[in-house]
Amino acid sequence: MxxxxxxxxxxxxxxxxxxxxxxxxxxxxxxxxxxxxxxxxxxxxxxxxxxxxxxxxxxxxxxxxxxxxxxxxxxxxxxxxxxxxxxxxxxxxxxxxxxxxxxxxxxxxxxxxxxxxxxxxxxxxxxxxxxxxxxxxxxxxxxxxxxxxxxxxxxxxxxxxxxxxxxxxxxxxxxxxxxxxxxxxxxxxxxxxxxxxxxxxxxxxxxxxxxxxxxxxxxxxxxxxxxxxxxxxxxxxxxxxxxxxxxxxxxxxxxxxAEQLRKREGQRLRNLRNYFIKKVLKLIPHCQLNGHSQKRLPNNINLSFDGIEGESLVLKLDQYGISTSTGSACTSTDLTPSHVLLALGVPEDLAHGSLRLTLGRKTTKKDLDYVLKILPKVVGNLRKISAIQL
Amino acid sequence: MKKKKNKKIGDVIGKNKGKSWLYTGIVKDHFFHPRNVLLDETNYQYDGKGIAGNPLCGDIMALWIKVDPKTQKIKDCKWRTYGCASAISATSMLSVMVTEKGGIAVKKALNLKPQQIIERLGGLPELKFHCSVLGLDALKEAINDYLKNKETK
CATH class of the missing domain: 3.40.640.10 (Type I PLP-dependent aspartate aminotransferase-like (Major domain))
Structure with a gap:
């Protein structure tokens, strides 16, 4: 896999x-x-x-x-x-x-x-x-x-x-x-x-x-x-x-x-990040980007999806070999949603449904295209069984 | 994917005080292959419906039941859940428990305890116990809805 x-x-x-x-x-x-x-x-x-x-x-x-x-x-x-x-x-x-x-x-x-x-x-x-x-x-x-x-x-x-x-x-x-x-x-x-x-x-x-x-x-x-x-x-x-x-x-x-690679790698990641954000917002309805669109780290993507919860999403993506995290956390160690998203004024239900993707030196456009193929499917499946119908 | 050996099976009280992120094989199975999900309710004839939880705390369960009027046993139980993996698994397991072996009587179903679900799941992390409670709340509401409907008929 x-x-x-x-x-x-x-x-x-x-x-x-x-x-x-x-x-x-x-x-x-x-x-x-x-x-x-x-x-x-x-x-x-x-x-x-x-x-x-x-x-x-x-x-x-x-x-x-x-x-x-x-x-x-x-x-x-x-x-x-x-x-x-x-x-x-x-x-x-x-x-x-x-x-x-x-x-x-x-x-x-x-x-x-x-x-x-x-x-x-x-x-x-x-x-x-x-x-x-x-x-x-x-x-x-x-x-x-x-x-x-x-x-x-x-x-x-x-x-x-x-x-x-x-x-x-x-x-x-x-x-x-x-x-x-x-x-x-x-x-x-x-x-x-x-x-x-x-x-x-x-x-x-x-x-x-x-x-x-x-x-x-x-x-x-x-x-x-x-x-x-x-x-x-x-x-x-x-x-x-x-x-x-x-x-x-x-x-x-x-x-x-890190200092030597900073400018070149930063630009490469920024391009990948922007590419992914643009595509994912188009592909998945009821999905939002959390945080500033430009004043953010070149490798950071944080999304919220209506009607689904972050942990389920992380575990489903893991099944496809994609390692991500949920900024929010209904993890077994902490049930409260992310203090960061709440401070931004993101509603609690959306804060529960957040997904963080952070790119790095080995991330390629091909990787992101694969995620763009899997993510809409997984989100769709979780929405189908969700008690919140959009 | 290789299945990891799961030492937590049978660990009802959560030995590790909920610090582990590891779910049992049964929880994972029900999460990845949820049973009795109601994908489309438009043509589904049910006798009772219940909803529990709220989006602010991150879990909502909706649950529908059909009851055999003669035996008073639950013959069908469908659900949909917004929530984490254990919330989804716990509702799935609950739907199996109330319908297996010809179903259980509604009166008996009202007495189901969260621990019974957790036991069947082979344990849940302690902090996740409330997920299974919520599924039961939805079931109880569905049963009460059924009983109320029966009276008015």
């Missing part, structure tokens, strides 16, 4: 060139980077080289790069780290309503500890309302966390404009700091922190054809953060635990490749 993977926003395969670079550190070069002898120094050098490479891509200096265990850990670290370091100067944090749960749940936990959280609304296209941000900022605000690009609908936020608003508000002061979760934007948009004007930036390996279990947090040298994990003095004392050399090297190599 054909196998068509269209869930690149969930995770990507490891690029063989990345694996090649990692291999020595999984086998012979197994030293602990803290050790003084040659084997240890080899590991240390590889890690510091990776840190420099990542810093160069971000337009940062290497002391500003901290390697972590995941994008989620990086986001947690950014939010707790700033909150705990600056809690004597304020207790207010601003996040958008469509953040990844890594950010939302961190904010909620701080809320229970007594912090005040403002959840910013987005417009019907999923873009943060800038005038709400302006109104939300006050002298107690220590952190603003707004994602670069959304994982469900691919909406790309105006990070530079957000940064301008924050900088204008804080003038010569340090606070609020601006953190952006860029896990989905990596490989699609520029990550230069100097141009974006962010103070903290979260990245991870598993969305950029790198390994899983590795993330990275950029923290501007102007800011101090409190570590989540304490122990040894690894990562400048900010993230204790023996460094995983192979993952760090793999992450750095993956980010380099």
């Amino acid at each position: 054909k196998k068509i993977y269209l869930d690149y926003a969930a995770t990507t395969y490891i690029d063989p060139r990345v694996l090649q670079k990692m291999r020595p550190y999984l086998t012979n070069a197994y030293g602990n980077a803290s050790s003084l002898y040659l084997l240890g120094r080899e590991a240390k050098n590889a890690i510091e080289k990776a840190r420099e490479d990542v810093a160069r891509i971000l337009g940062a200096s290497s002391q500003e790069i901290i390697f972590t265990g995941s994008g989620t850990e990086s986001a947690n670290m950014a939010i707790y780290g700033i909150a705990k370091a600056y809690c004597n100067q304020g207790n207010h944090i601003v996040v958008s309503k469509i953040e990844h749960k890594a950010v939302l749940e961190s904010a909620k936990r701080l809320e229970k500890e007594g912090f005040k959280i403002t959840y910013l609304n987005v417009d019907s296209q999923g873009i943060v309302k800038l005038n709400e941000l302006k109104k939300a900022l006050n002298r107690k605000t220590i952190l603003v966390s707004i994602m670069y690009a959304n994982n469900e609908i691919g909406a790309i936020q105006p990070i530079k404009e957000i940064s301008k608003i924050i900088k204008k508000f804080r003038r010569e002061n340090l606070l609020p700091a601006f953190h952006s979760d860029a896990c989905q934007a990596a490989g699609a948009s520029s990550l230069r922190v100097d141009e974006l004007g962010v103070d903290l930036l979260t990245l991870n390996g598993s969305k950029i054809y790198g390994p899983k279990g590795i993330g990275c947090l950029y923290v501007s040298k102007d800011y101090k953060i409190k570590p989540l994990i304490v122990g040894g003095s690894q990562e400048m004392g900010l993230r204790a635990g023996t460094e995983n050399t192979a993952l760090i090297v793999g992450f750095s190599e993956a980010l380099k490749l």
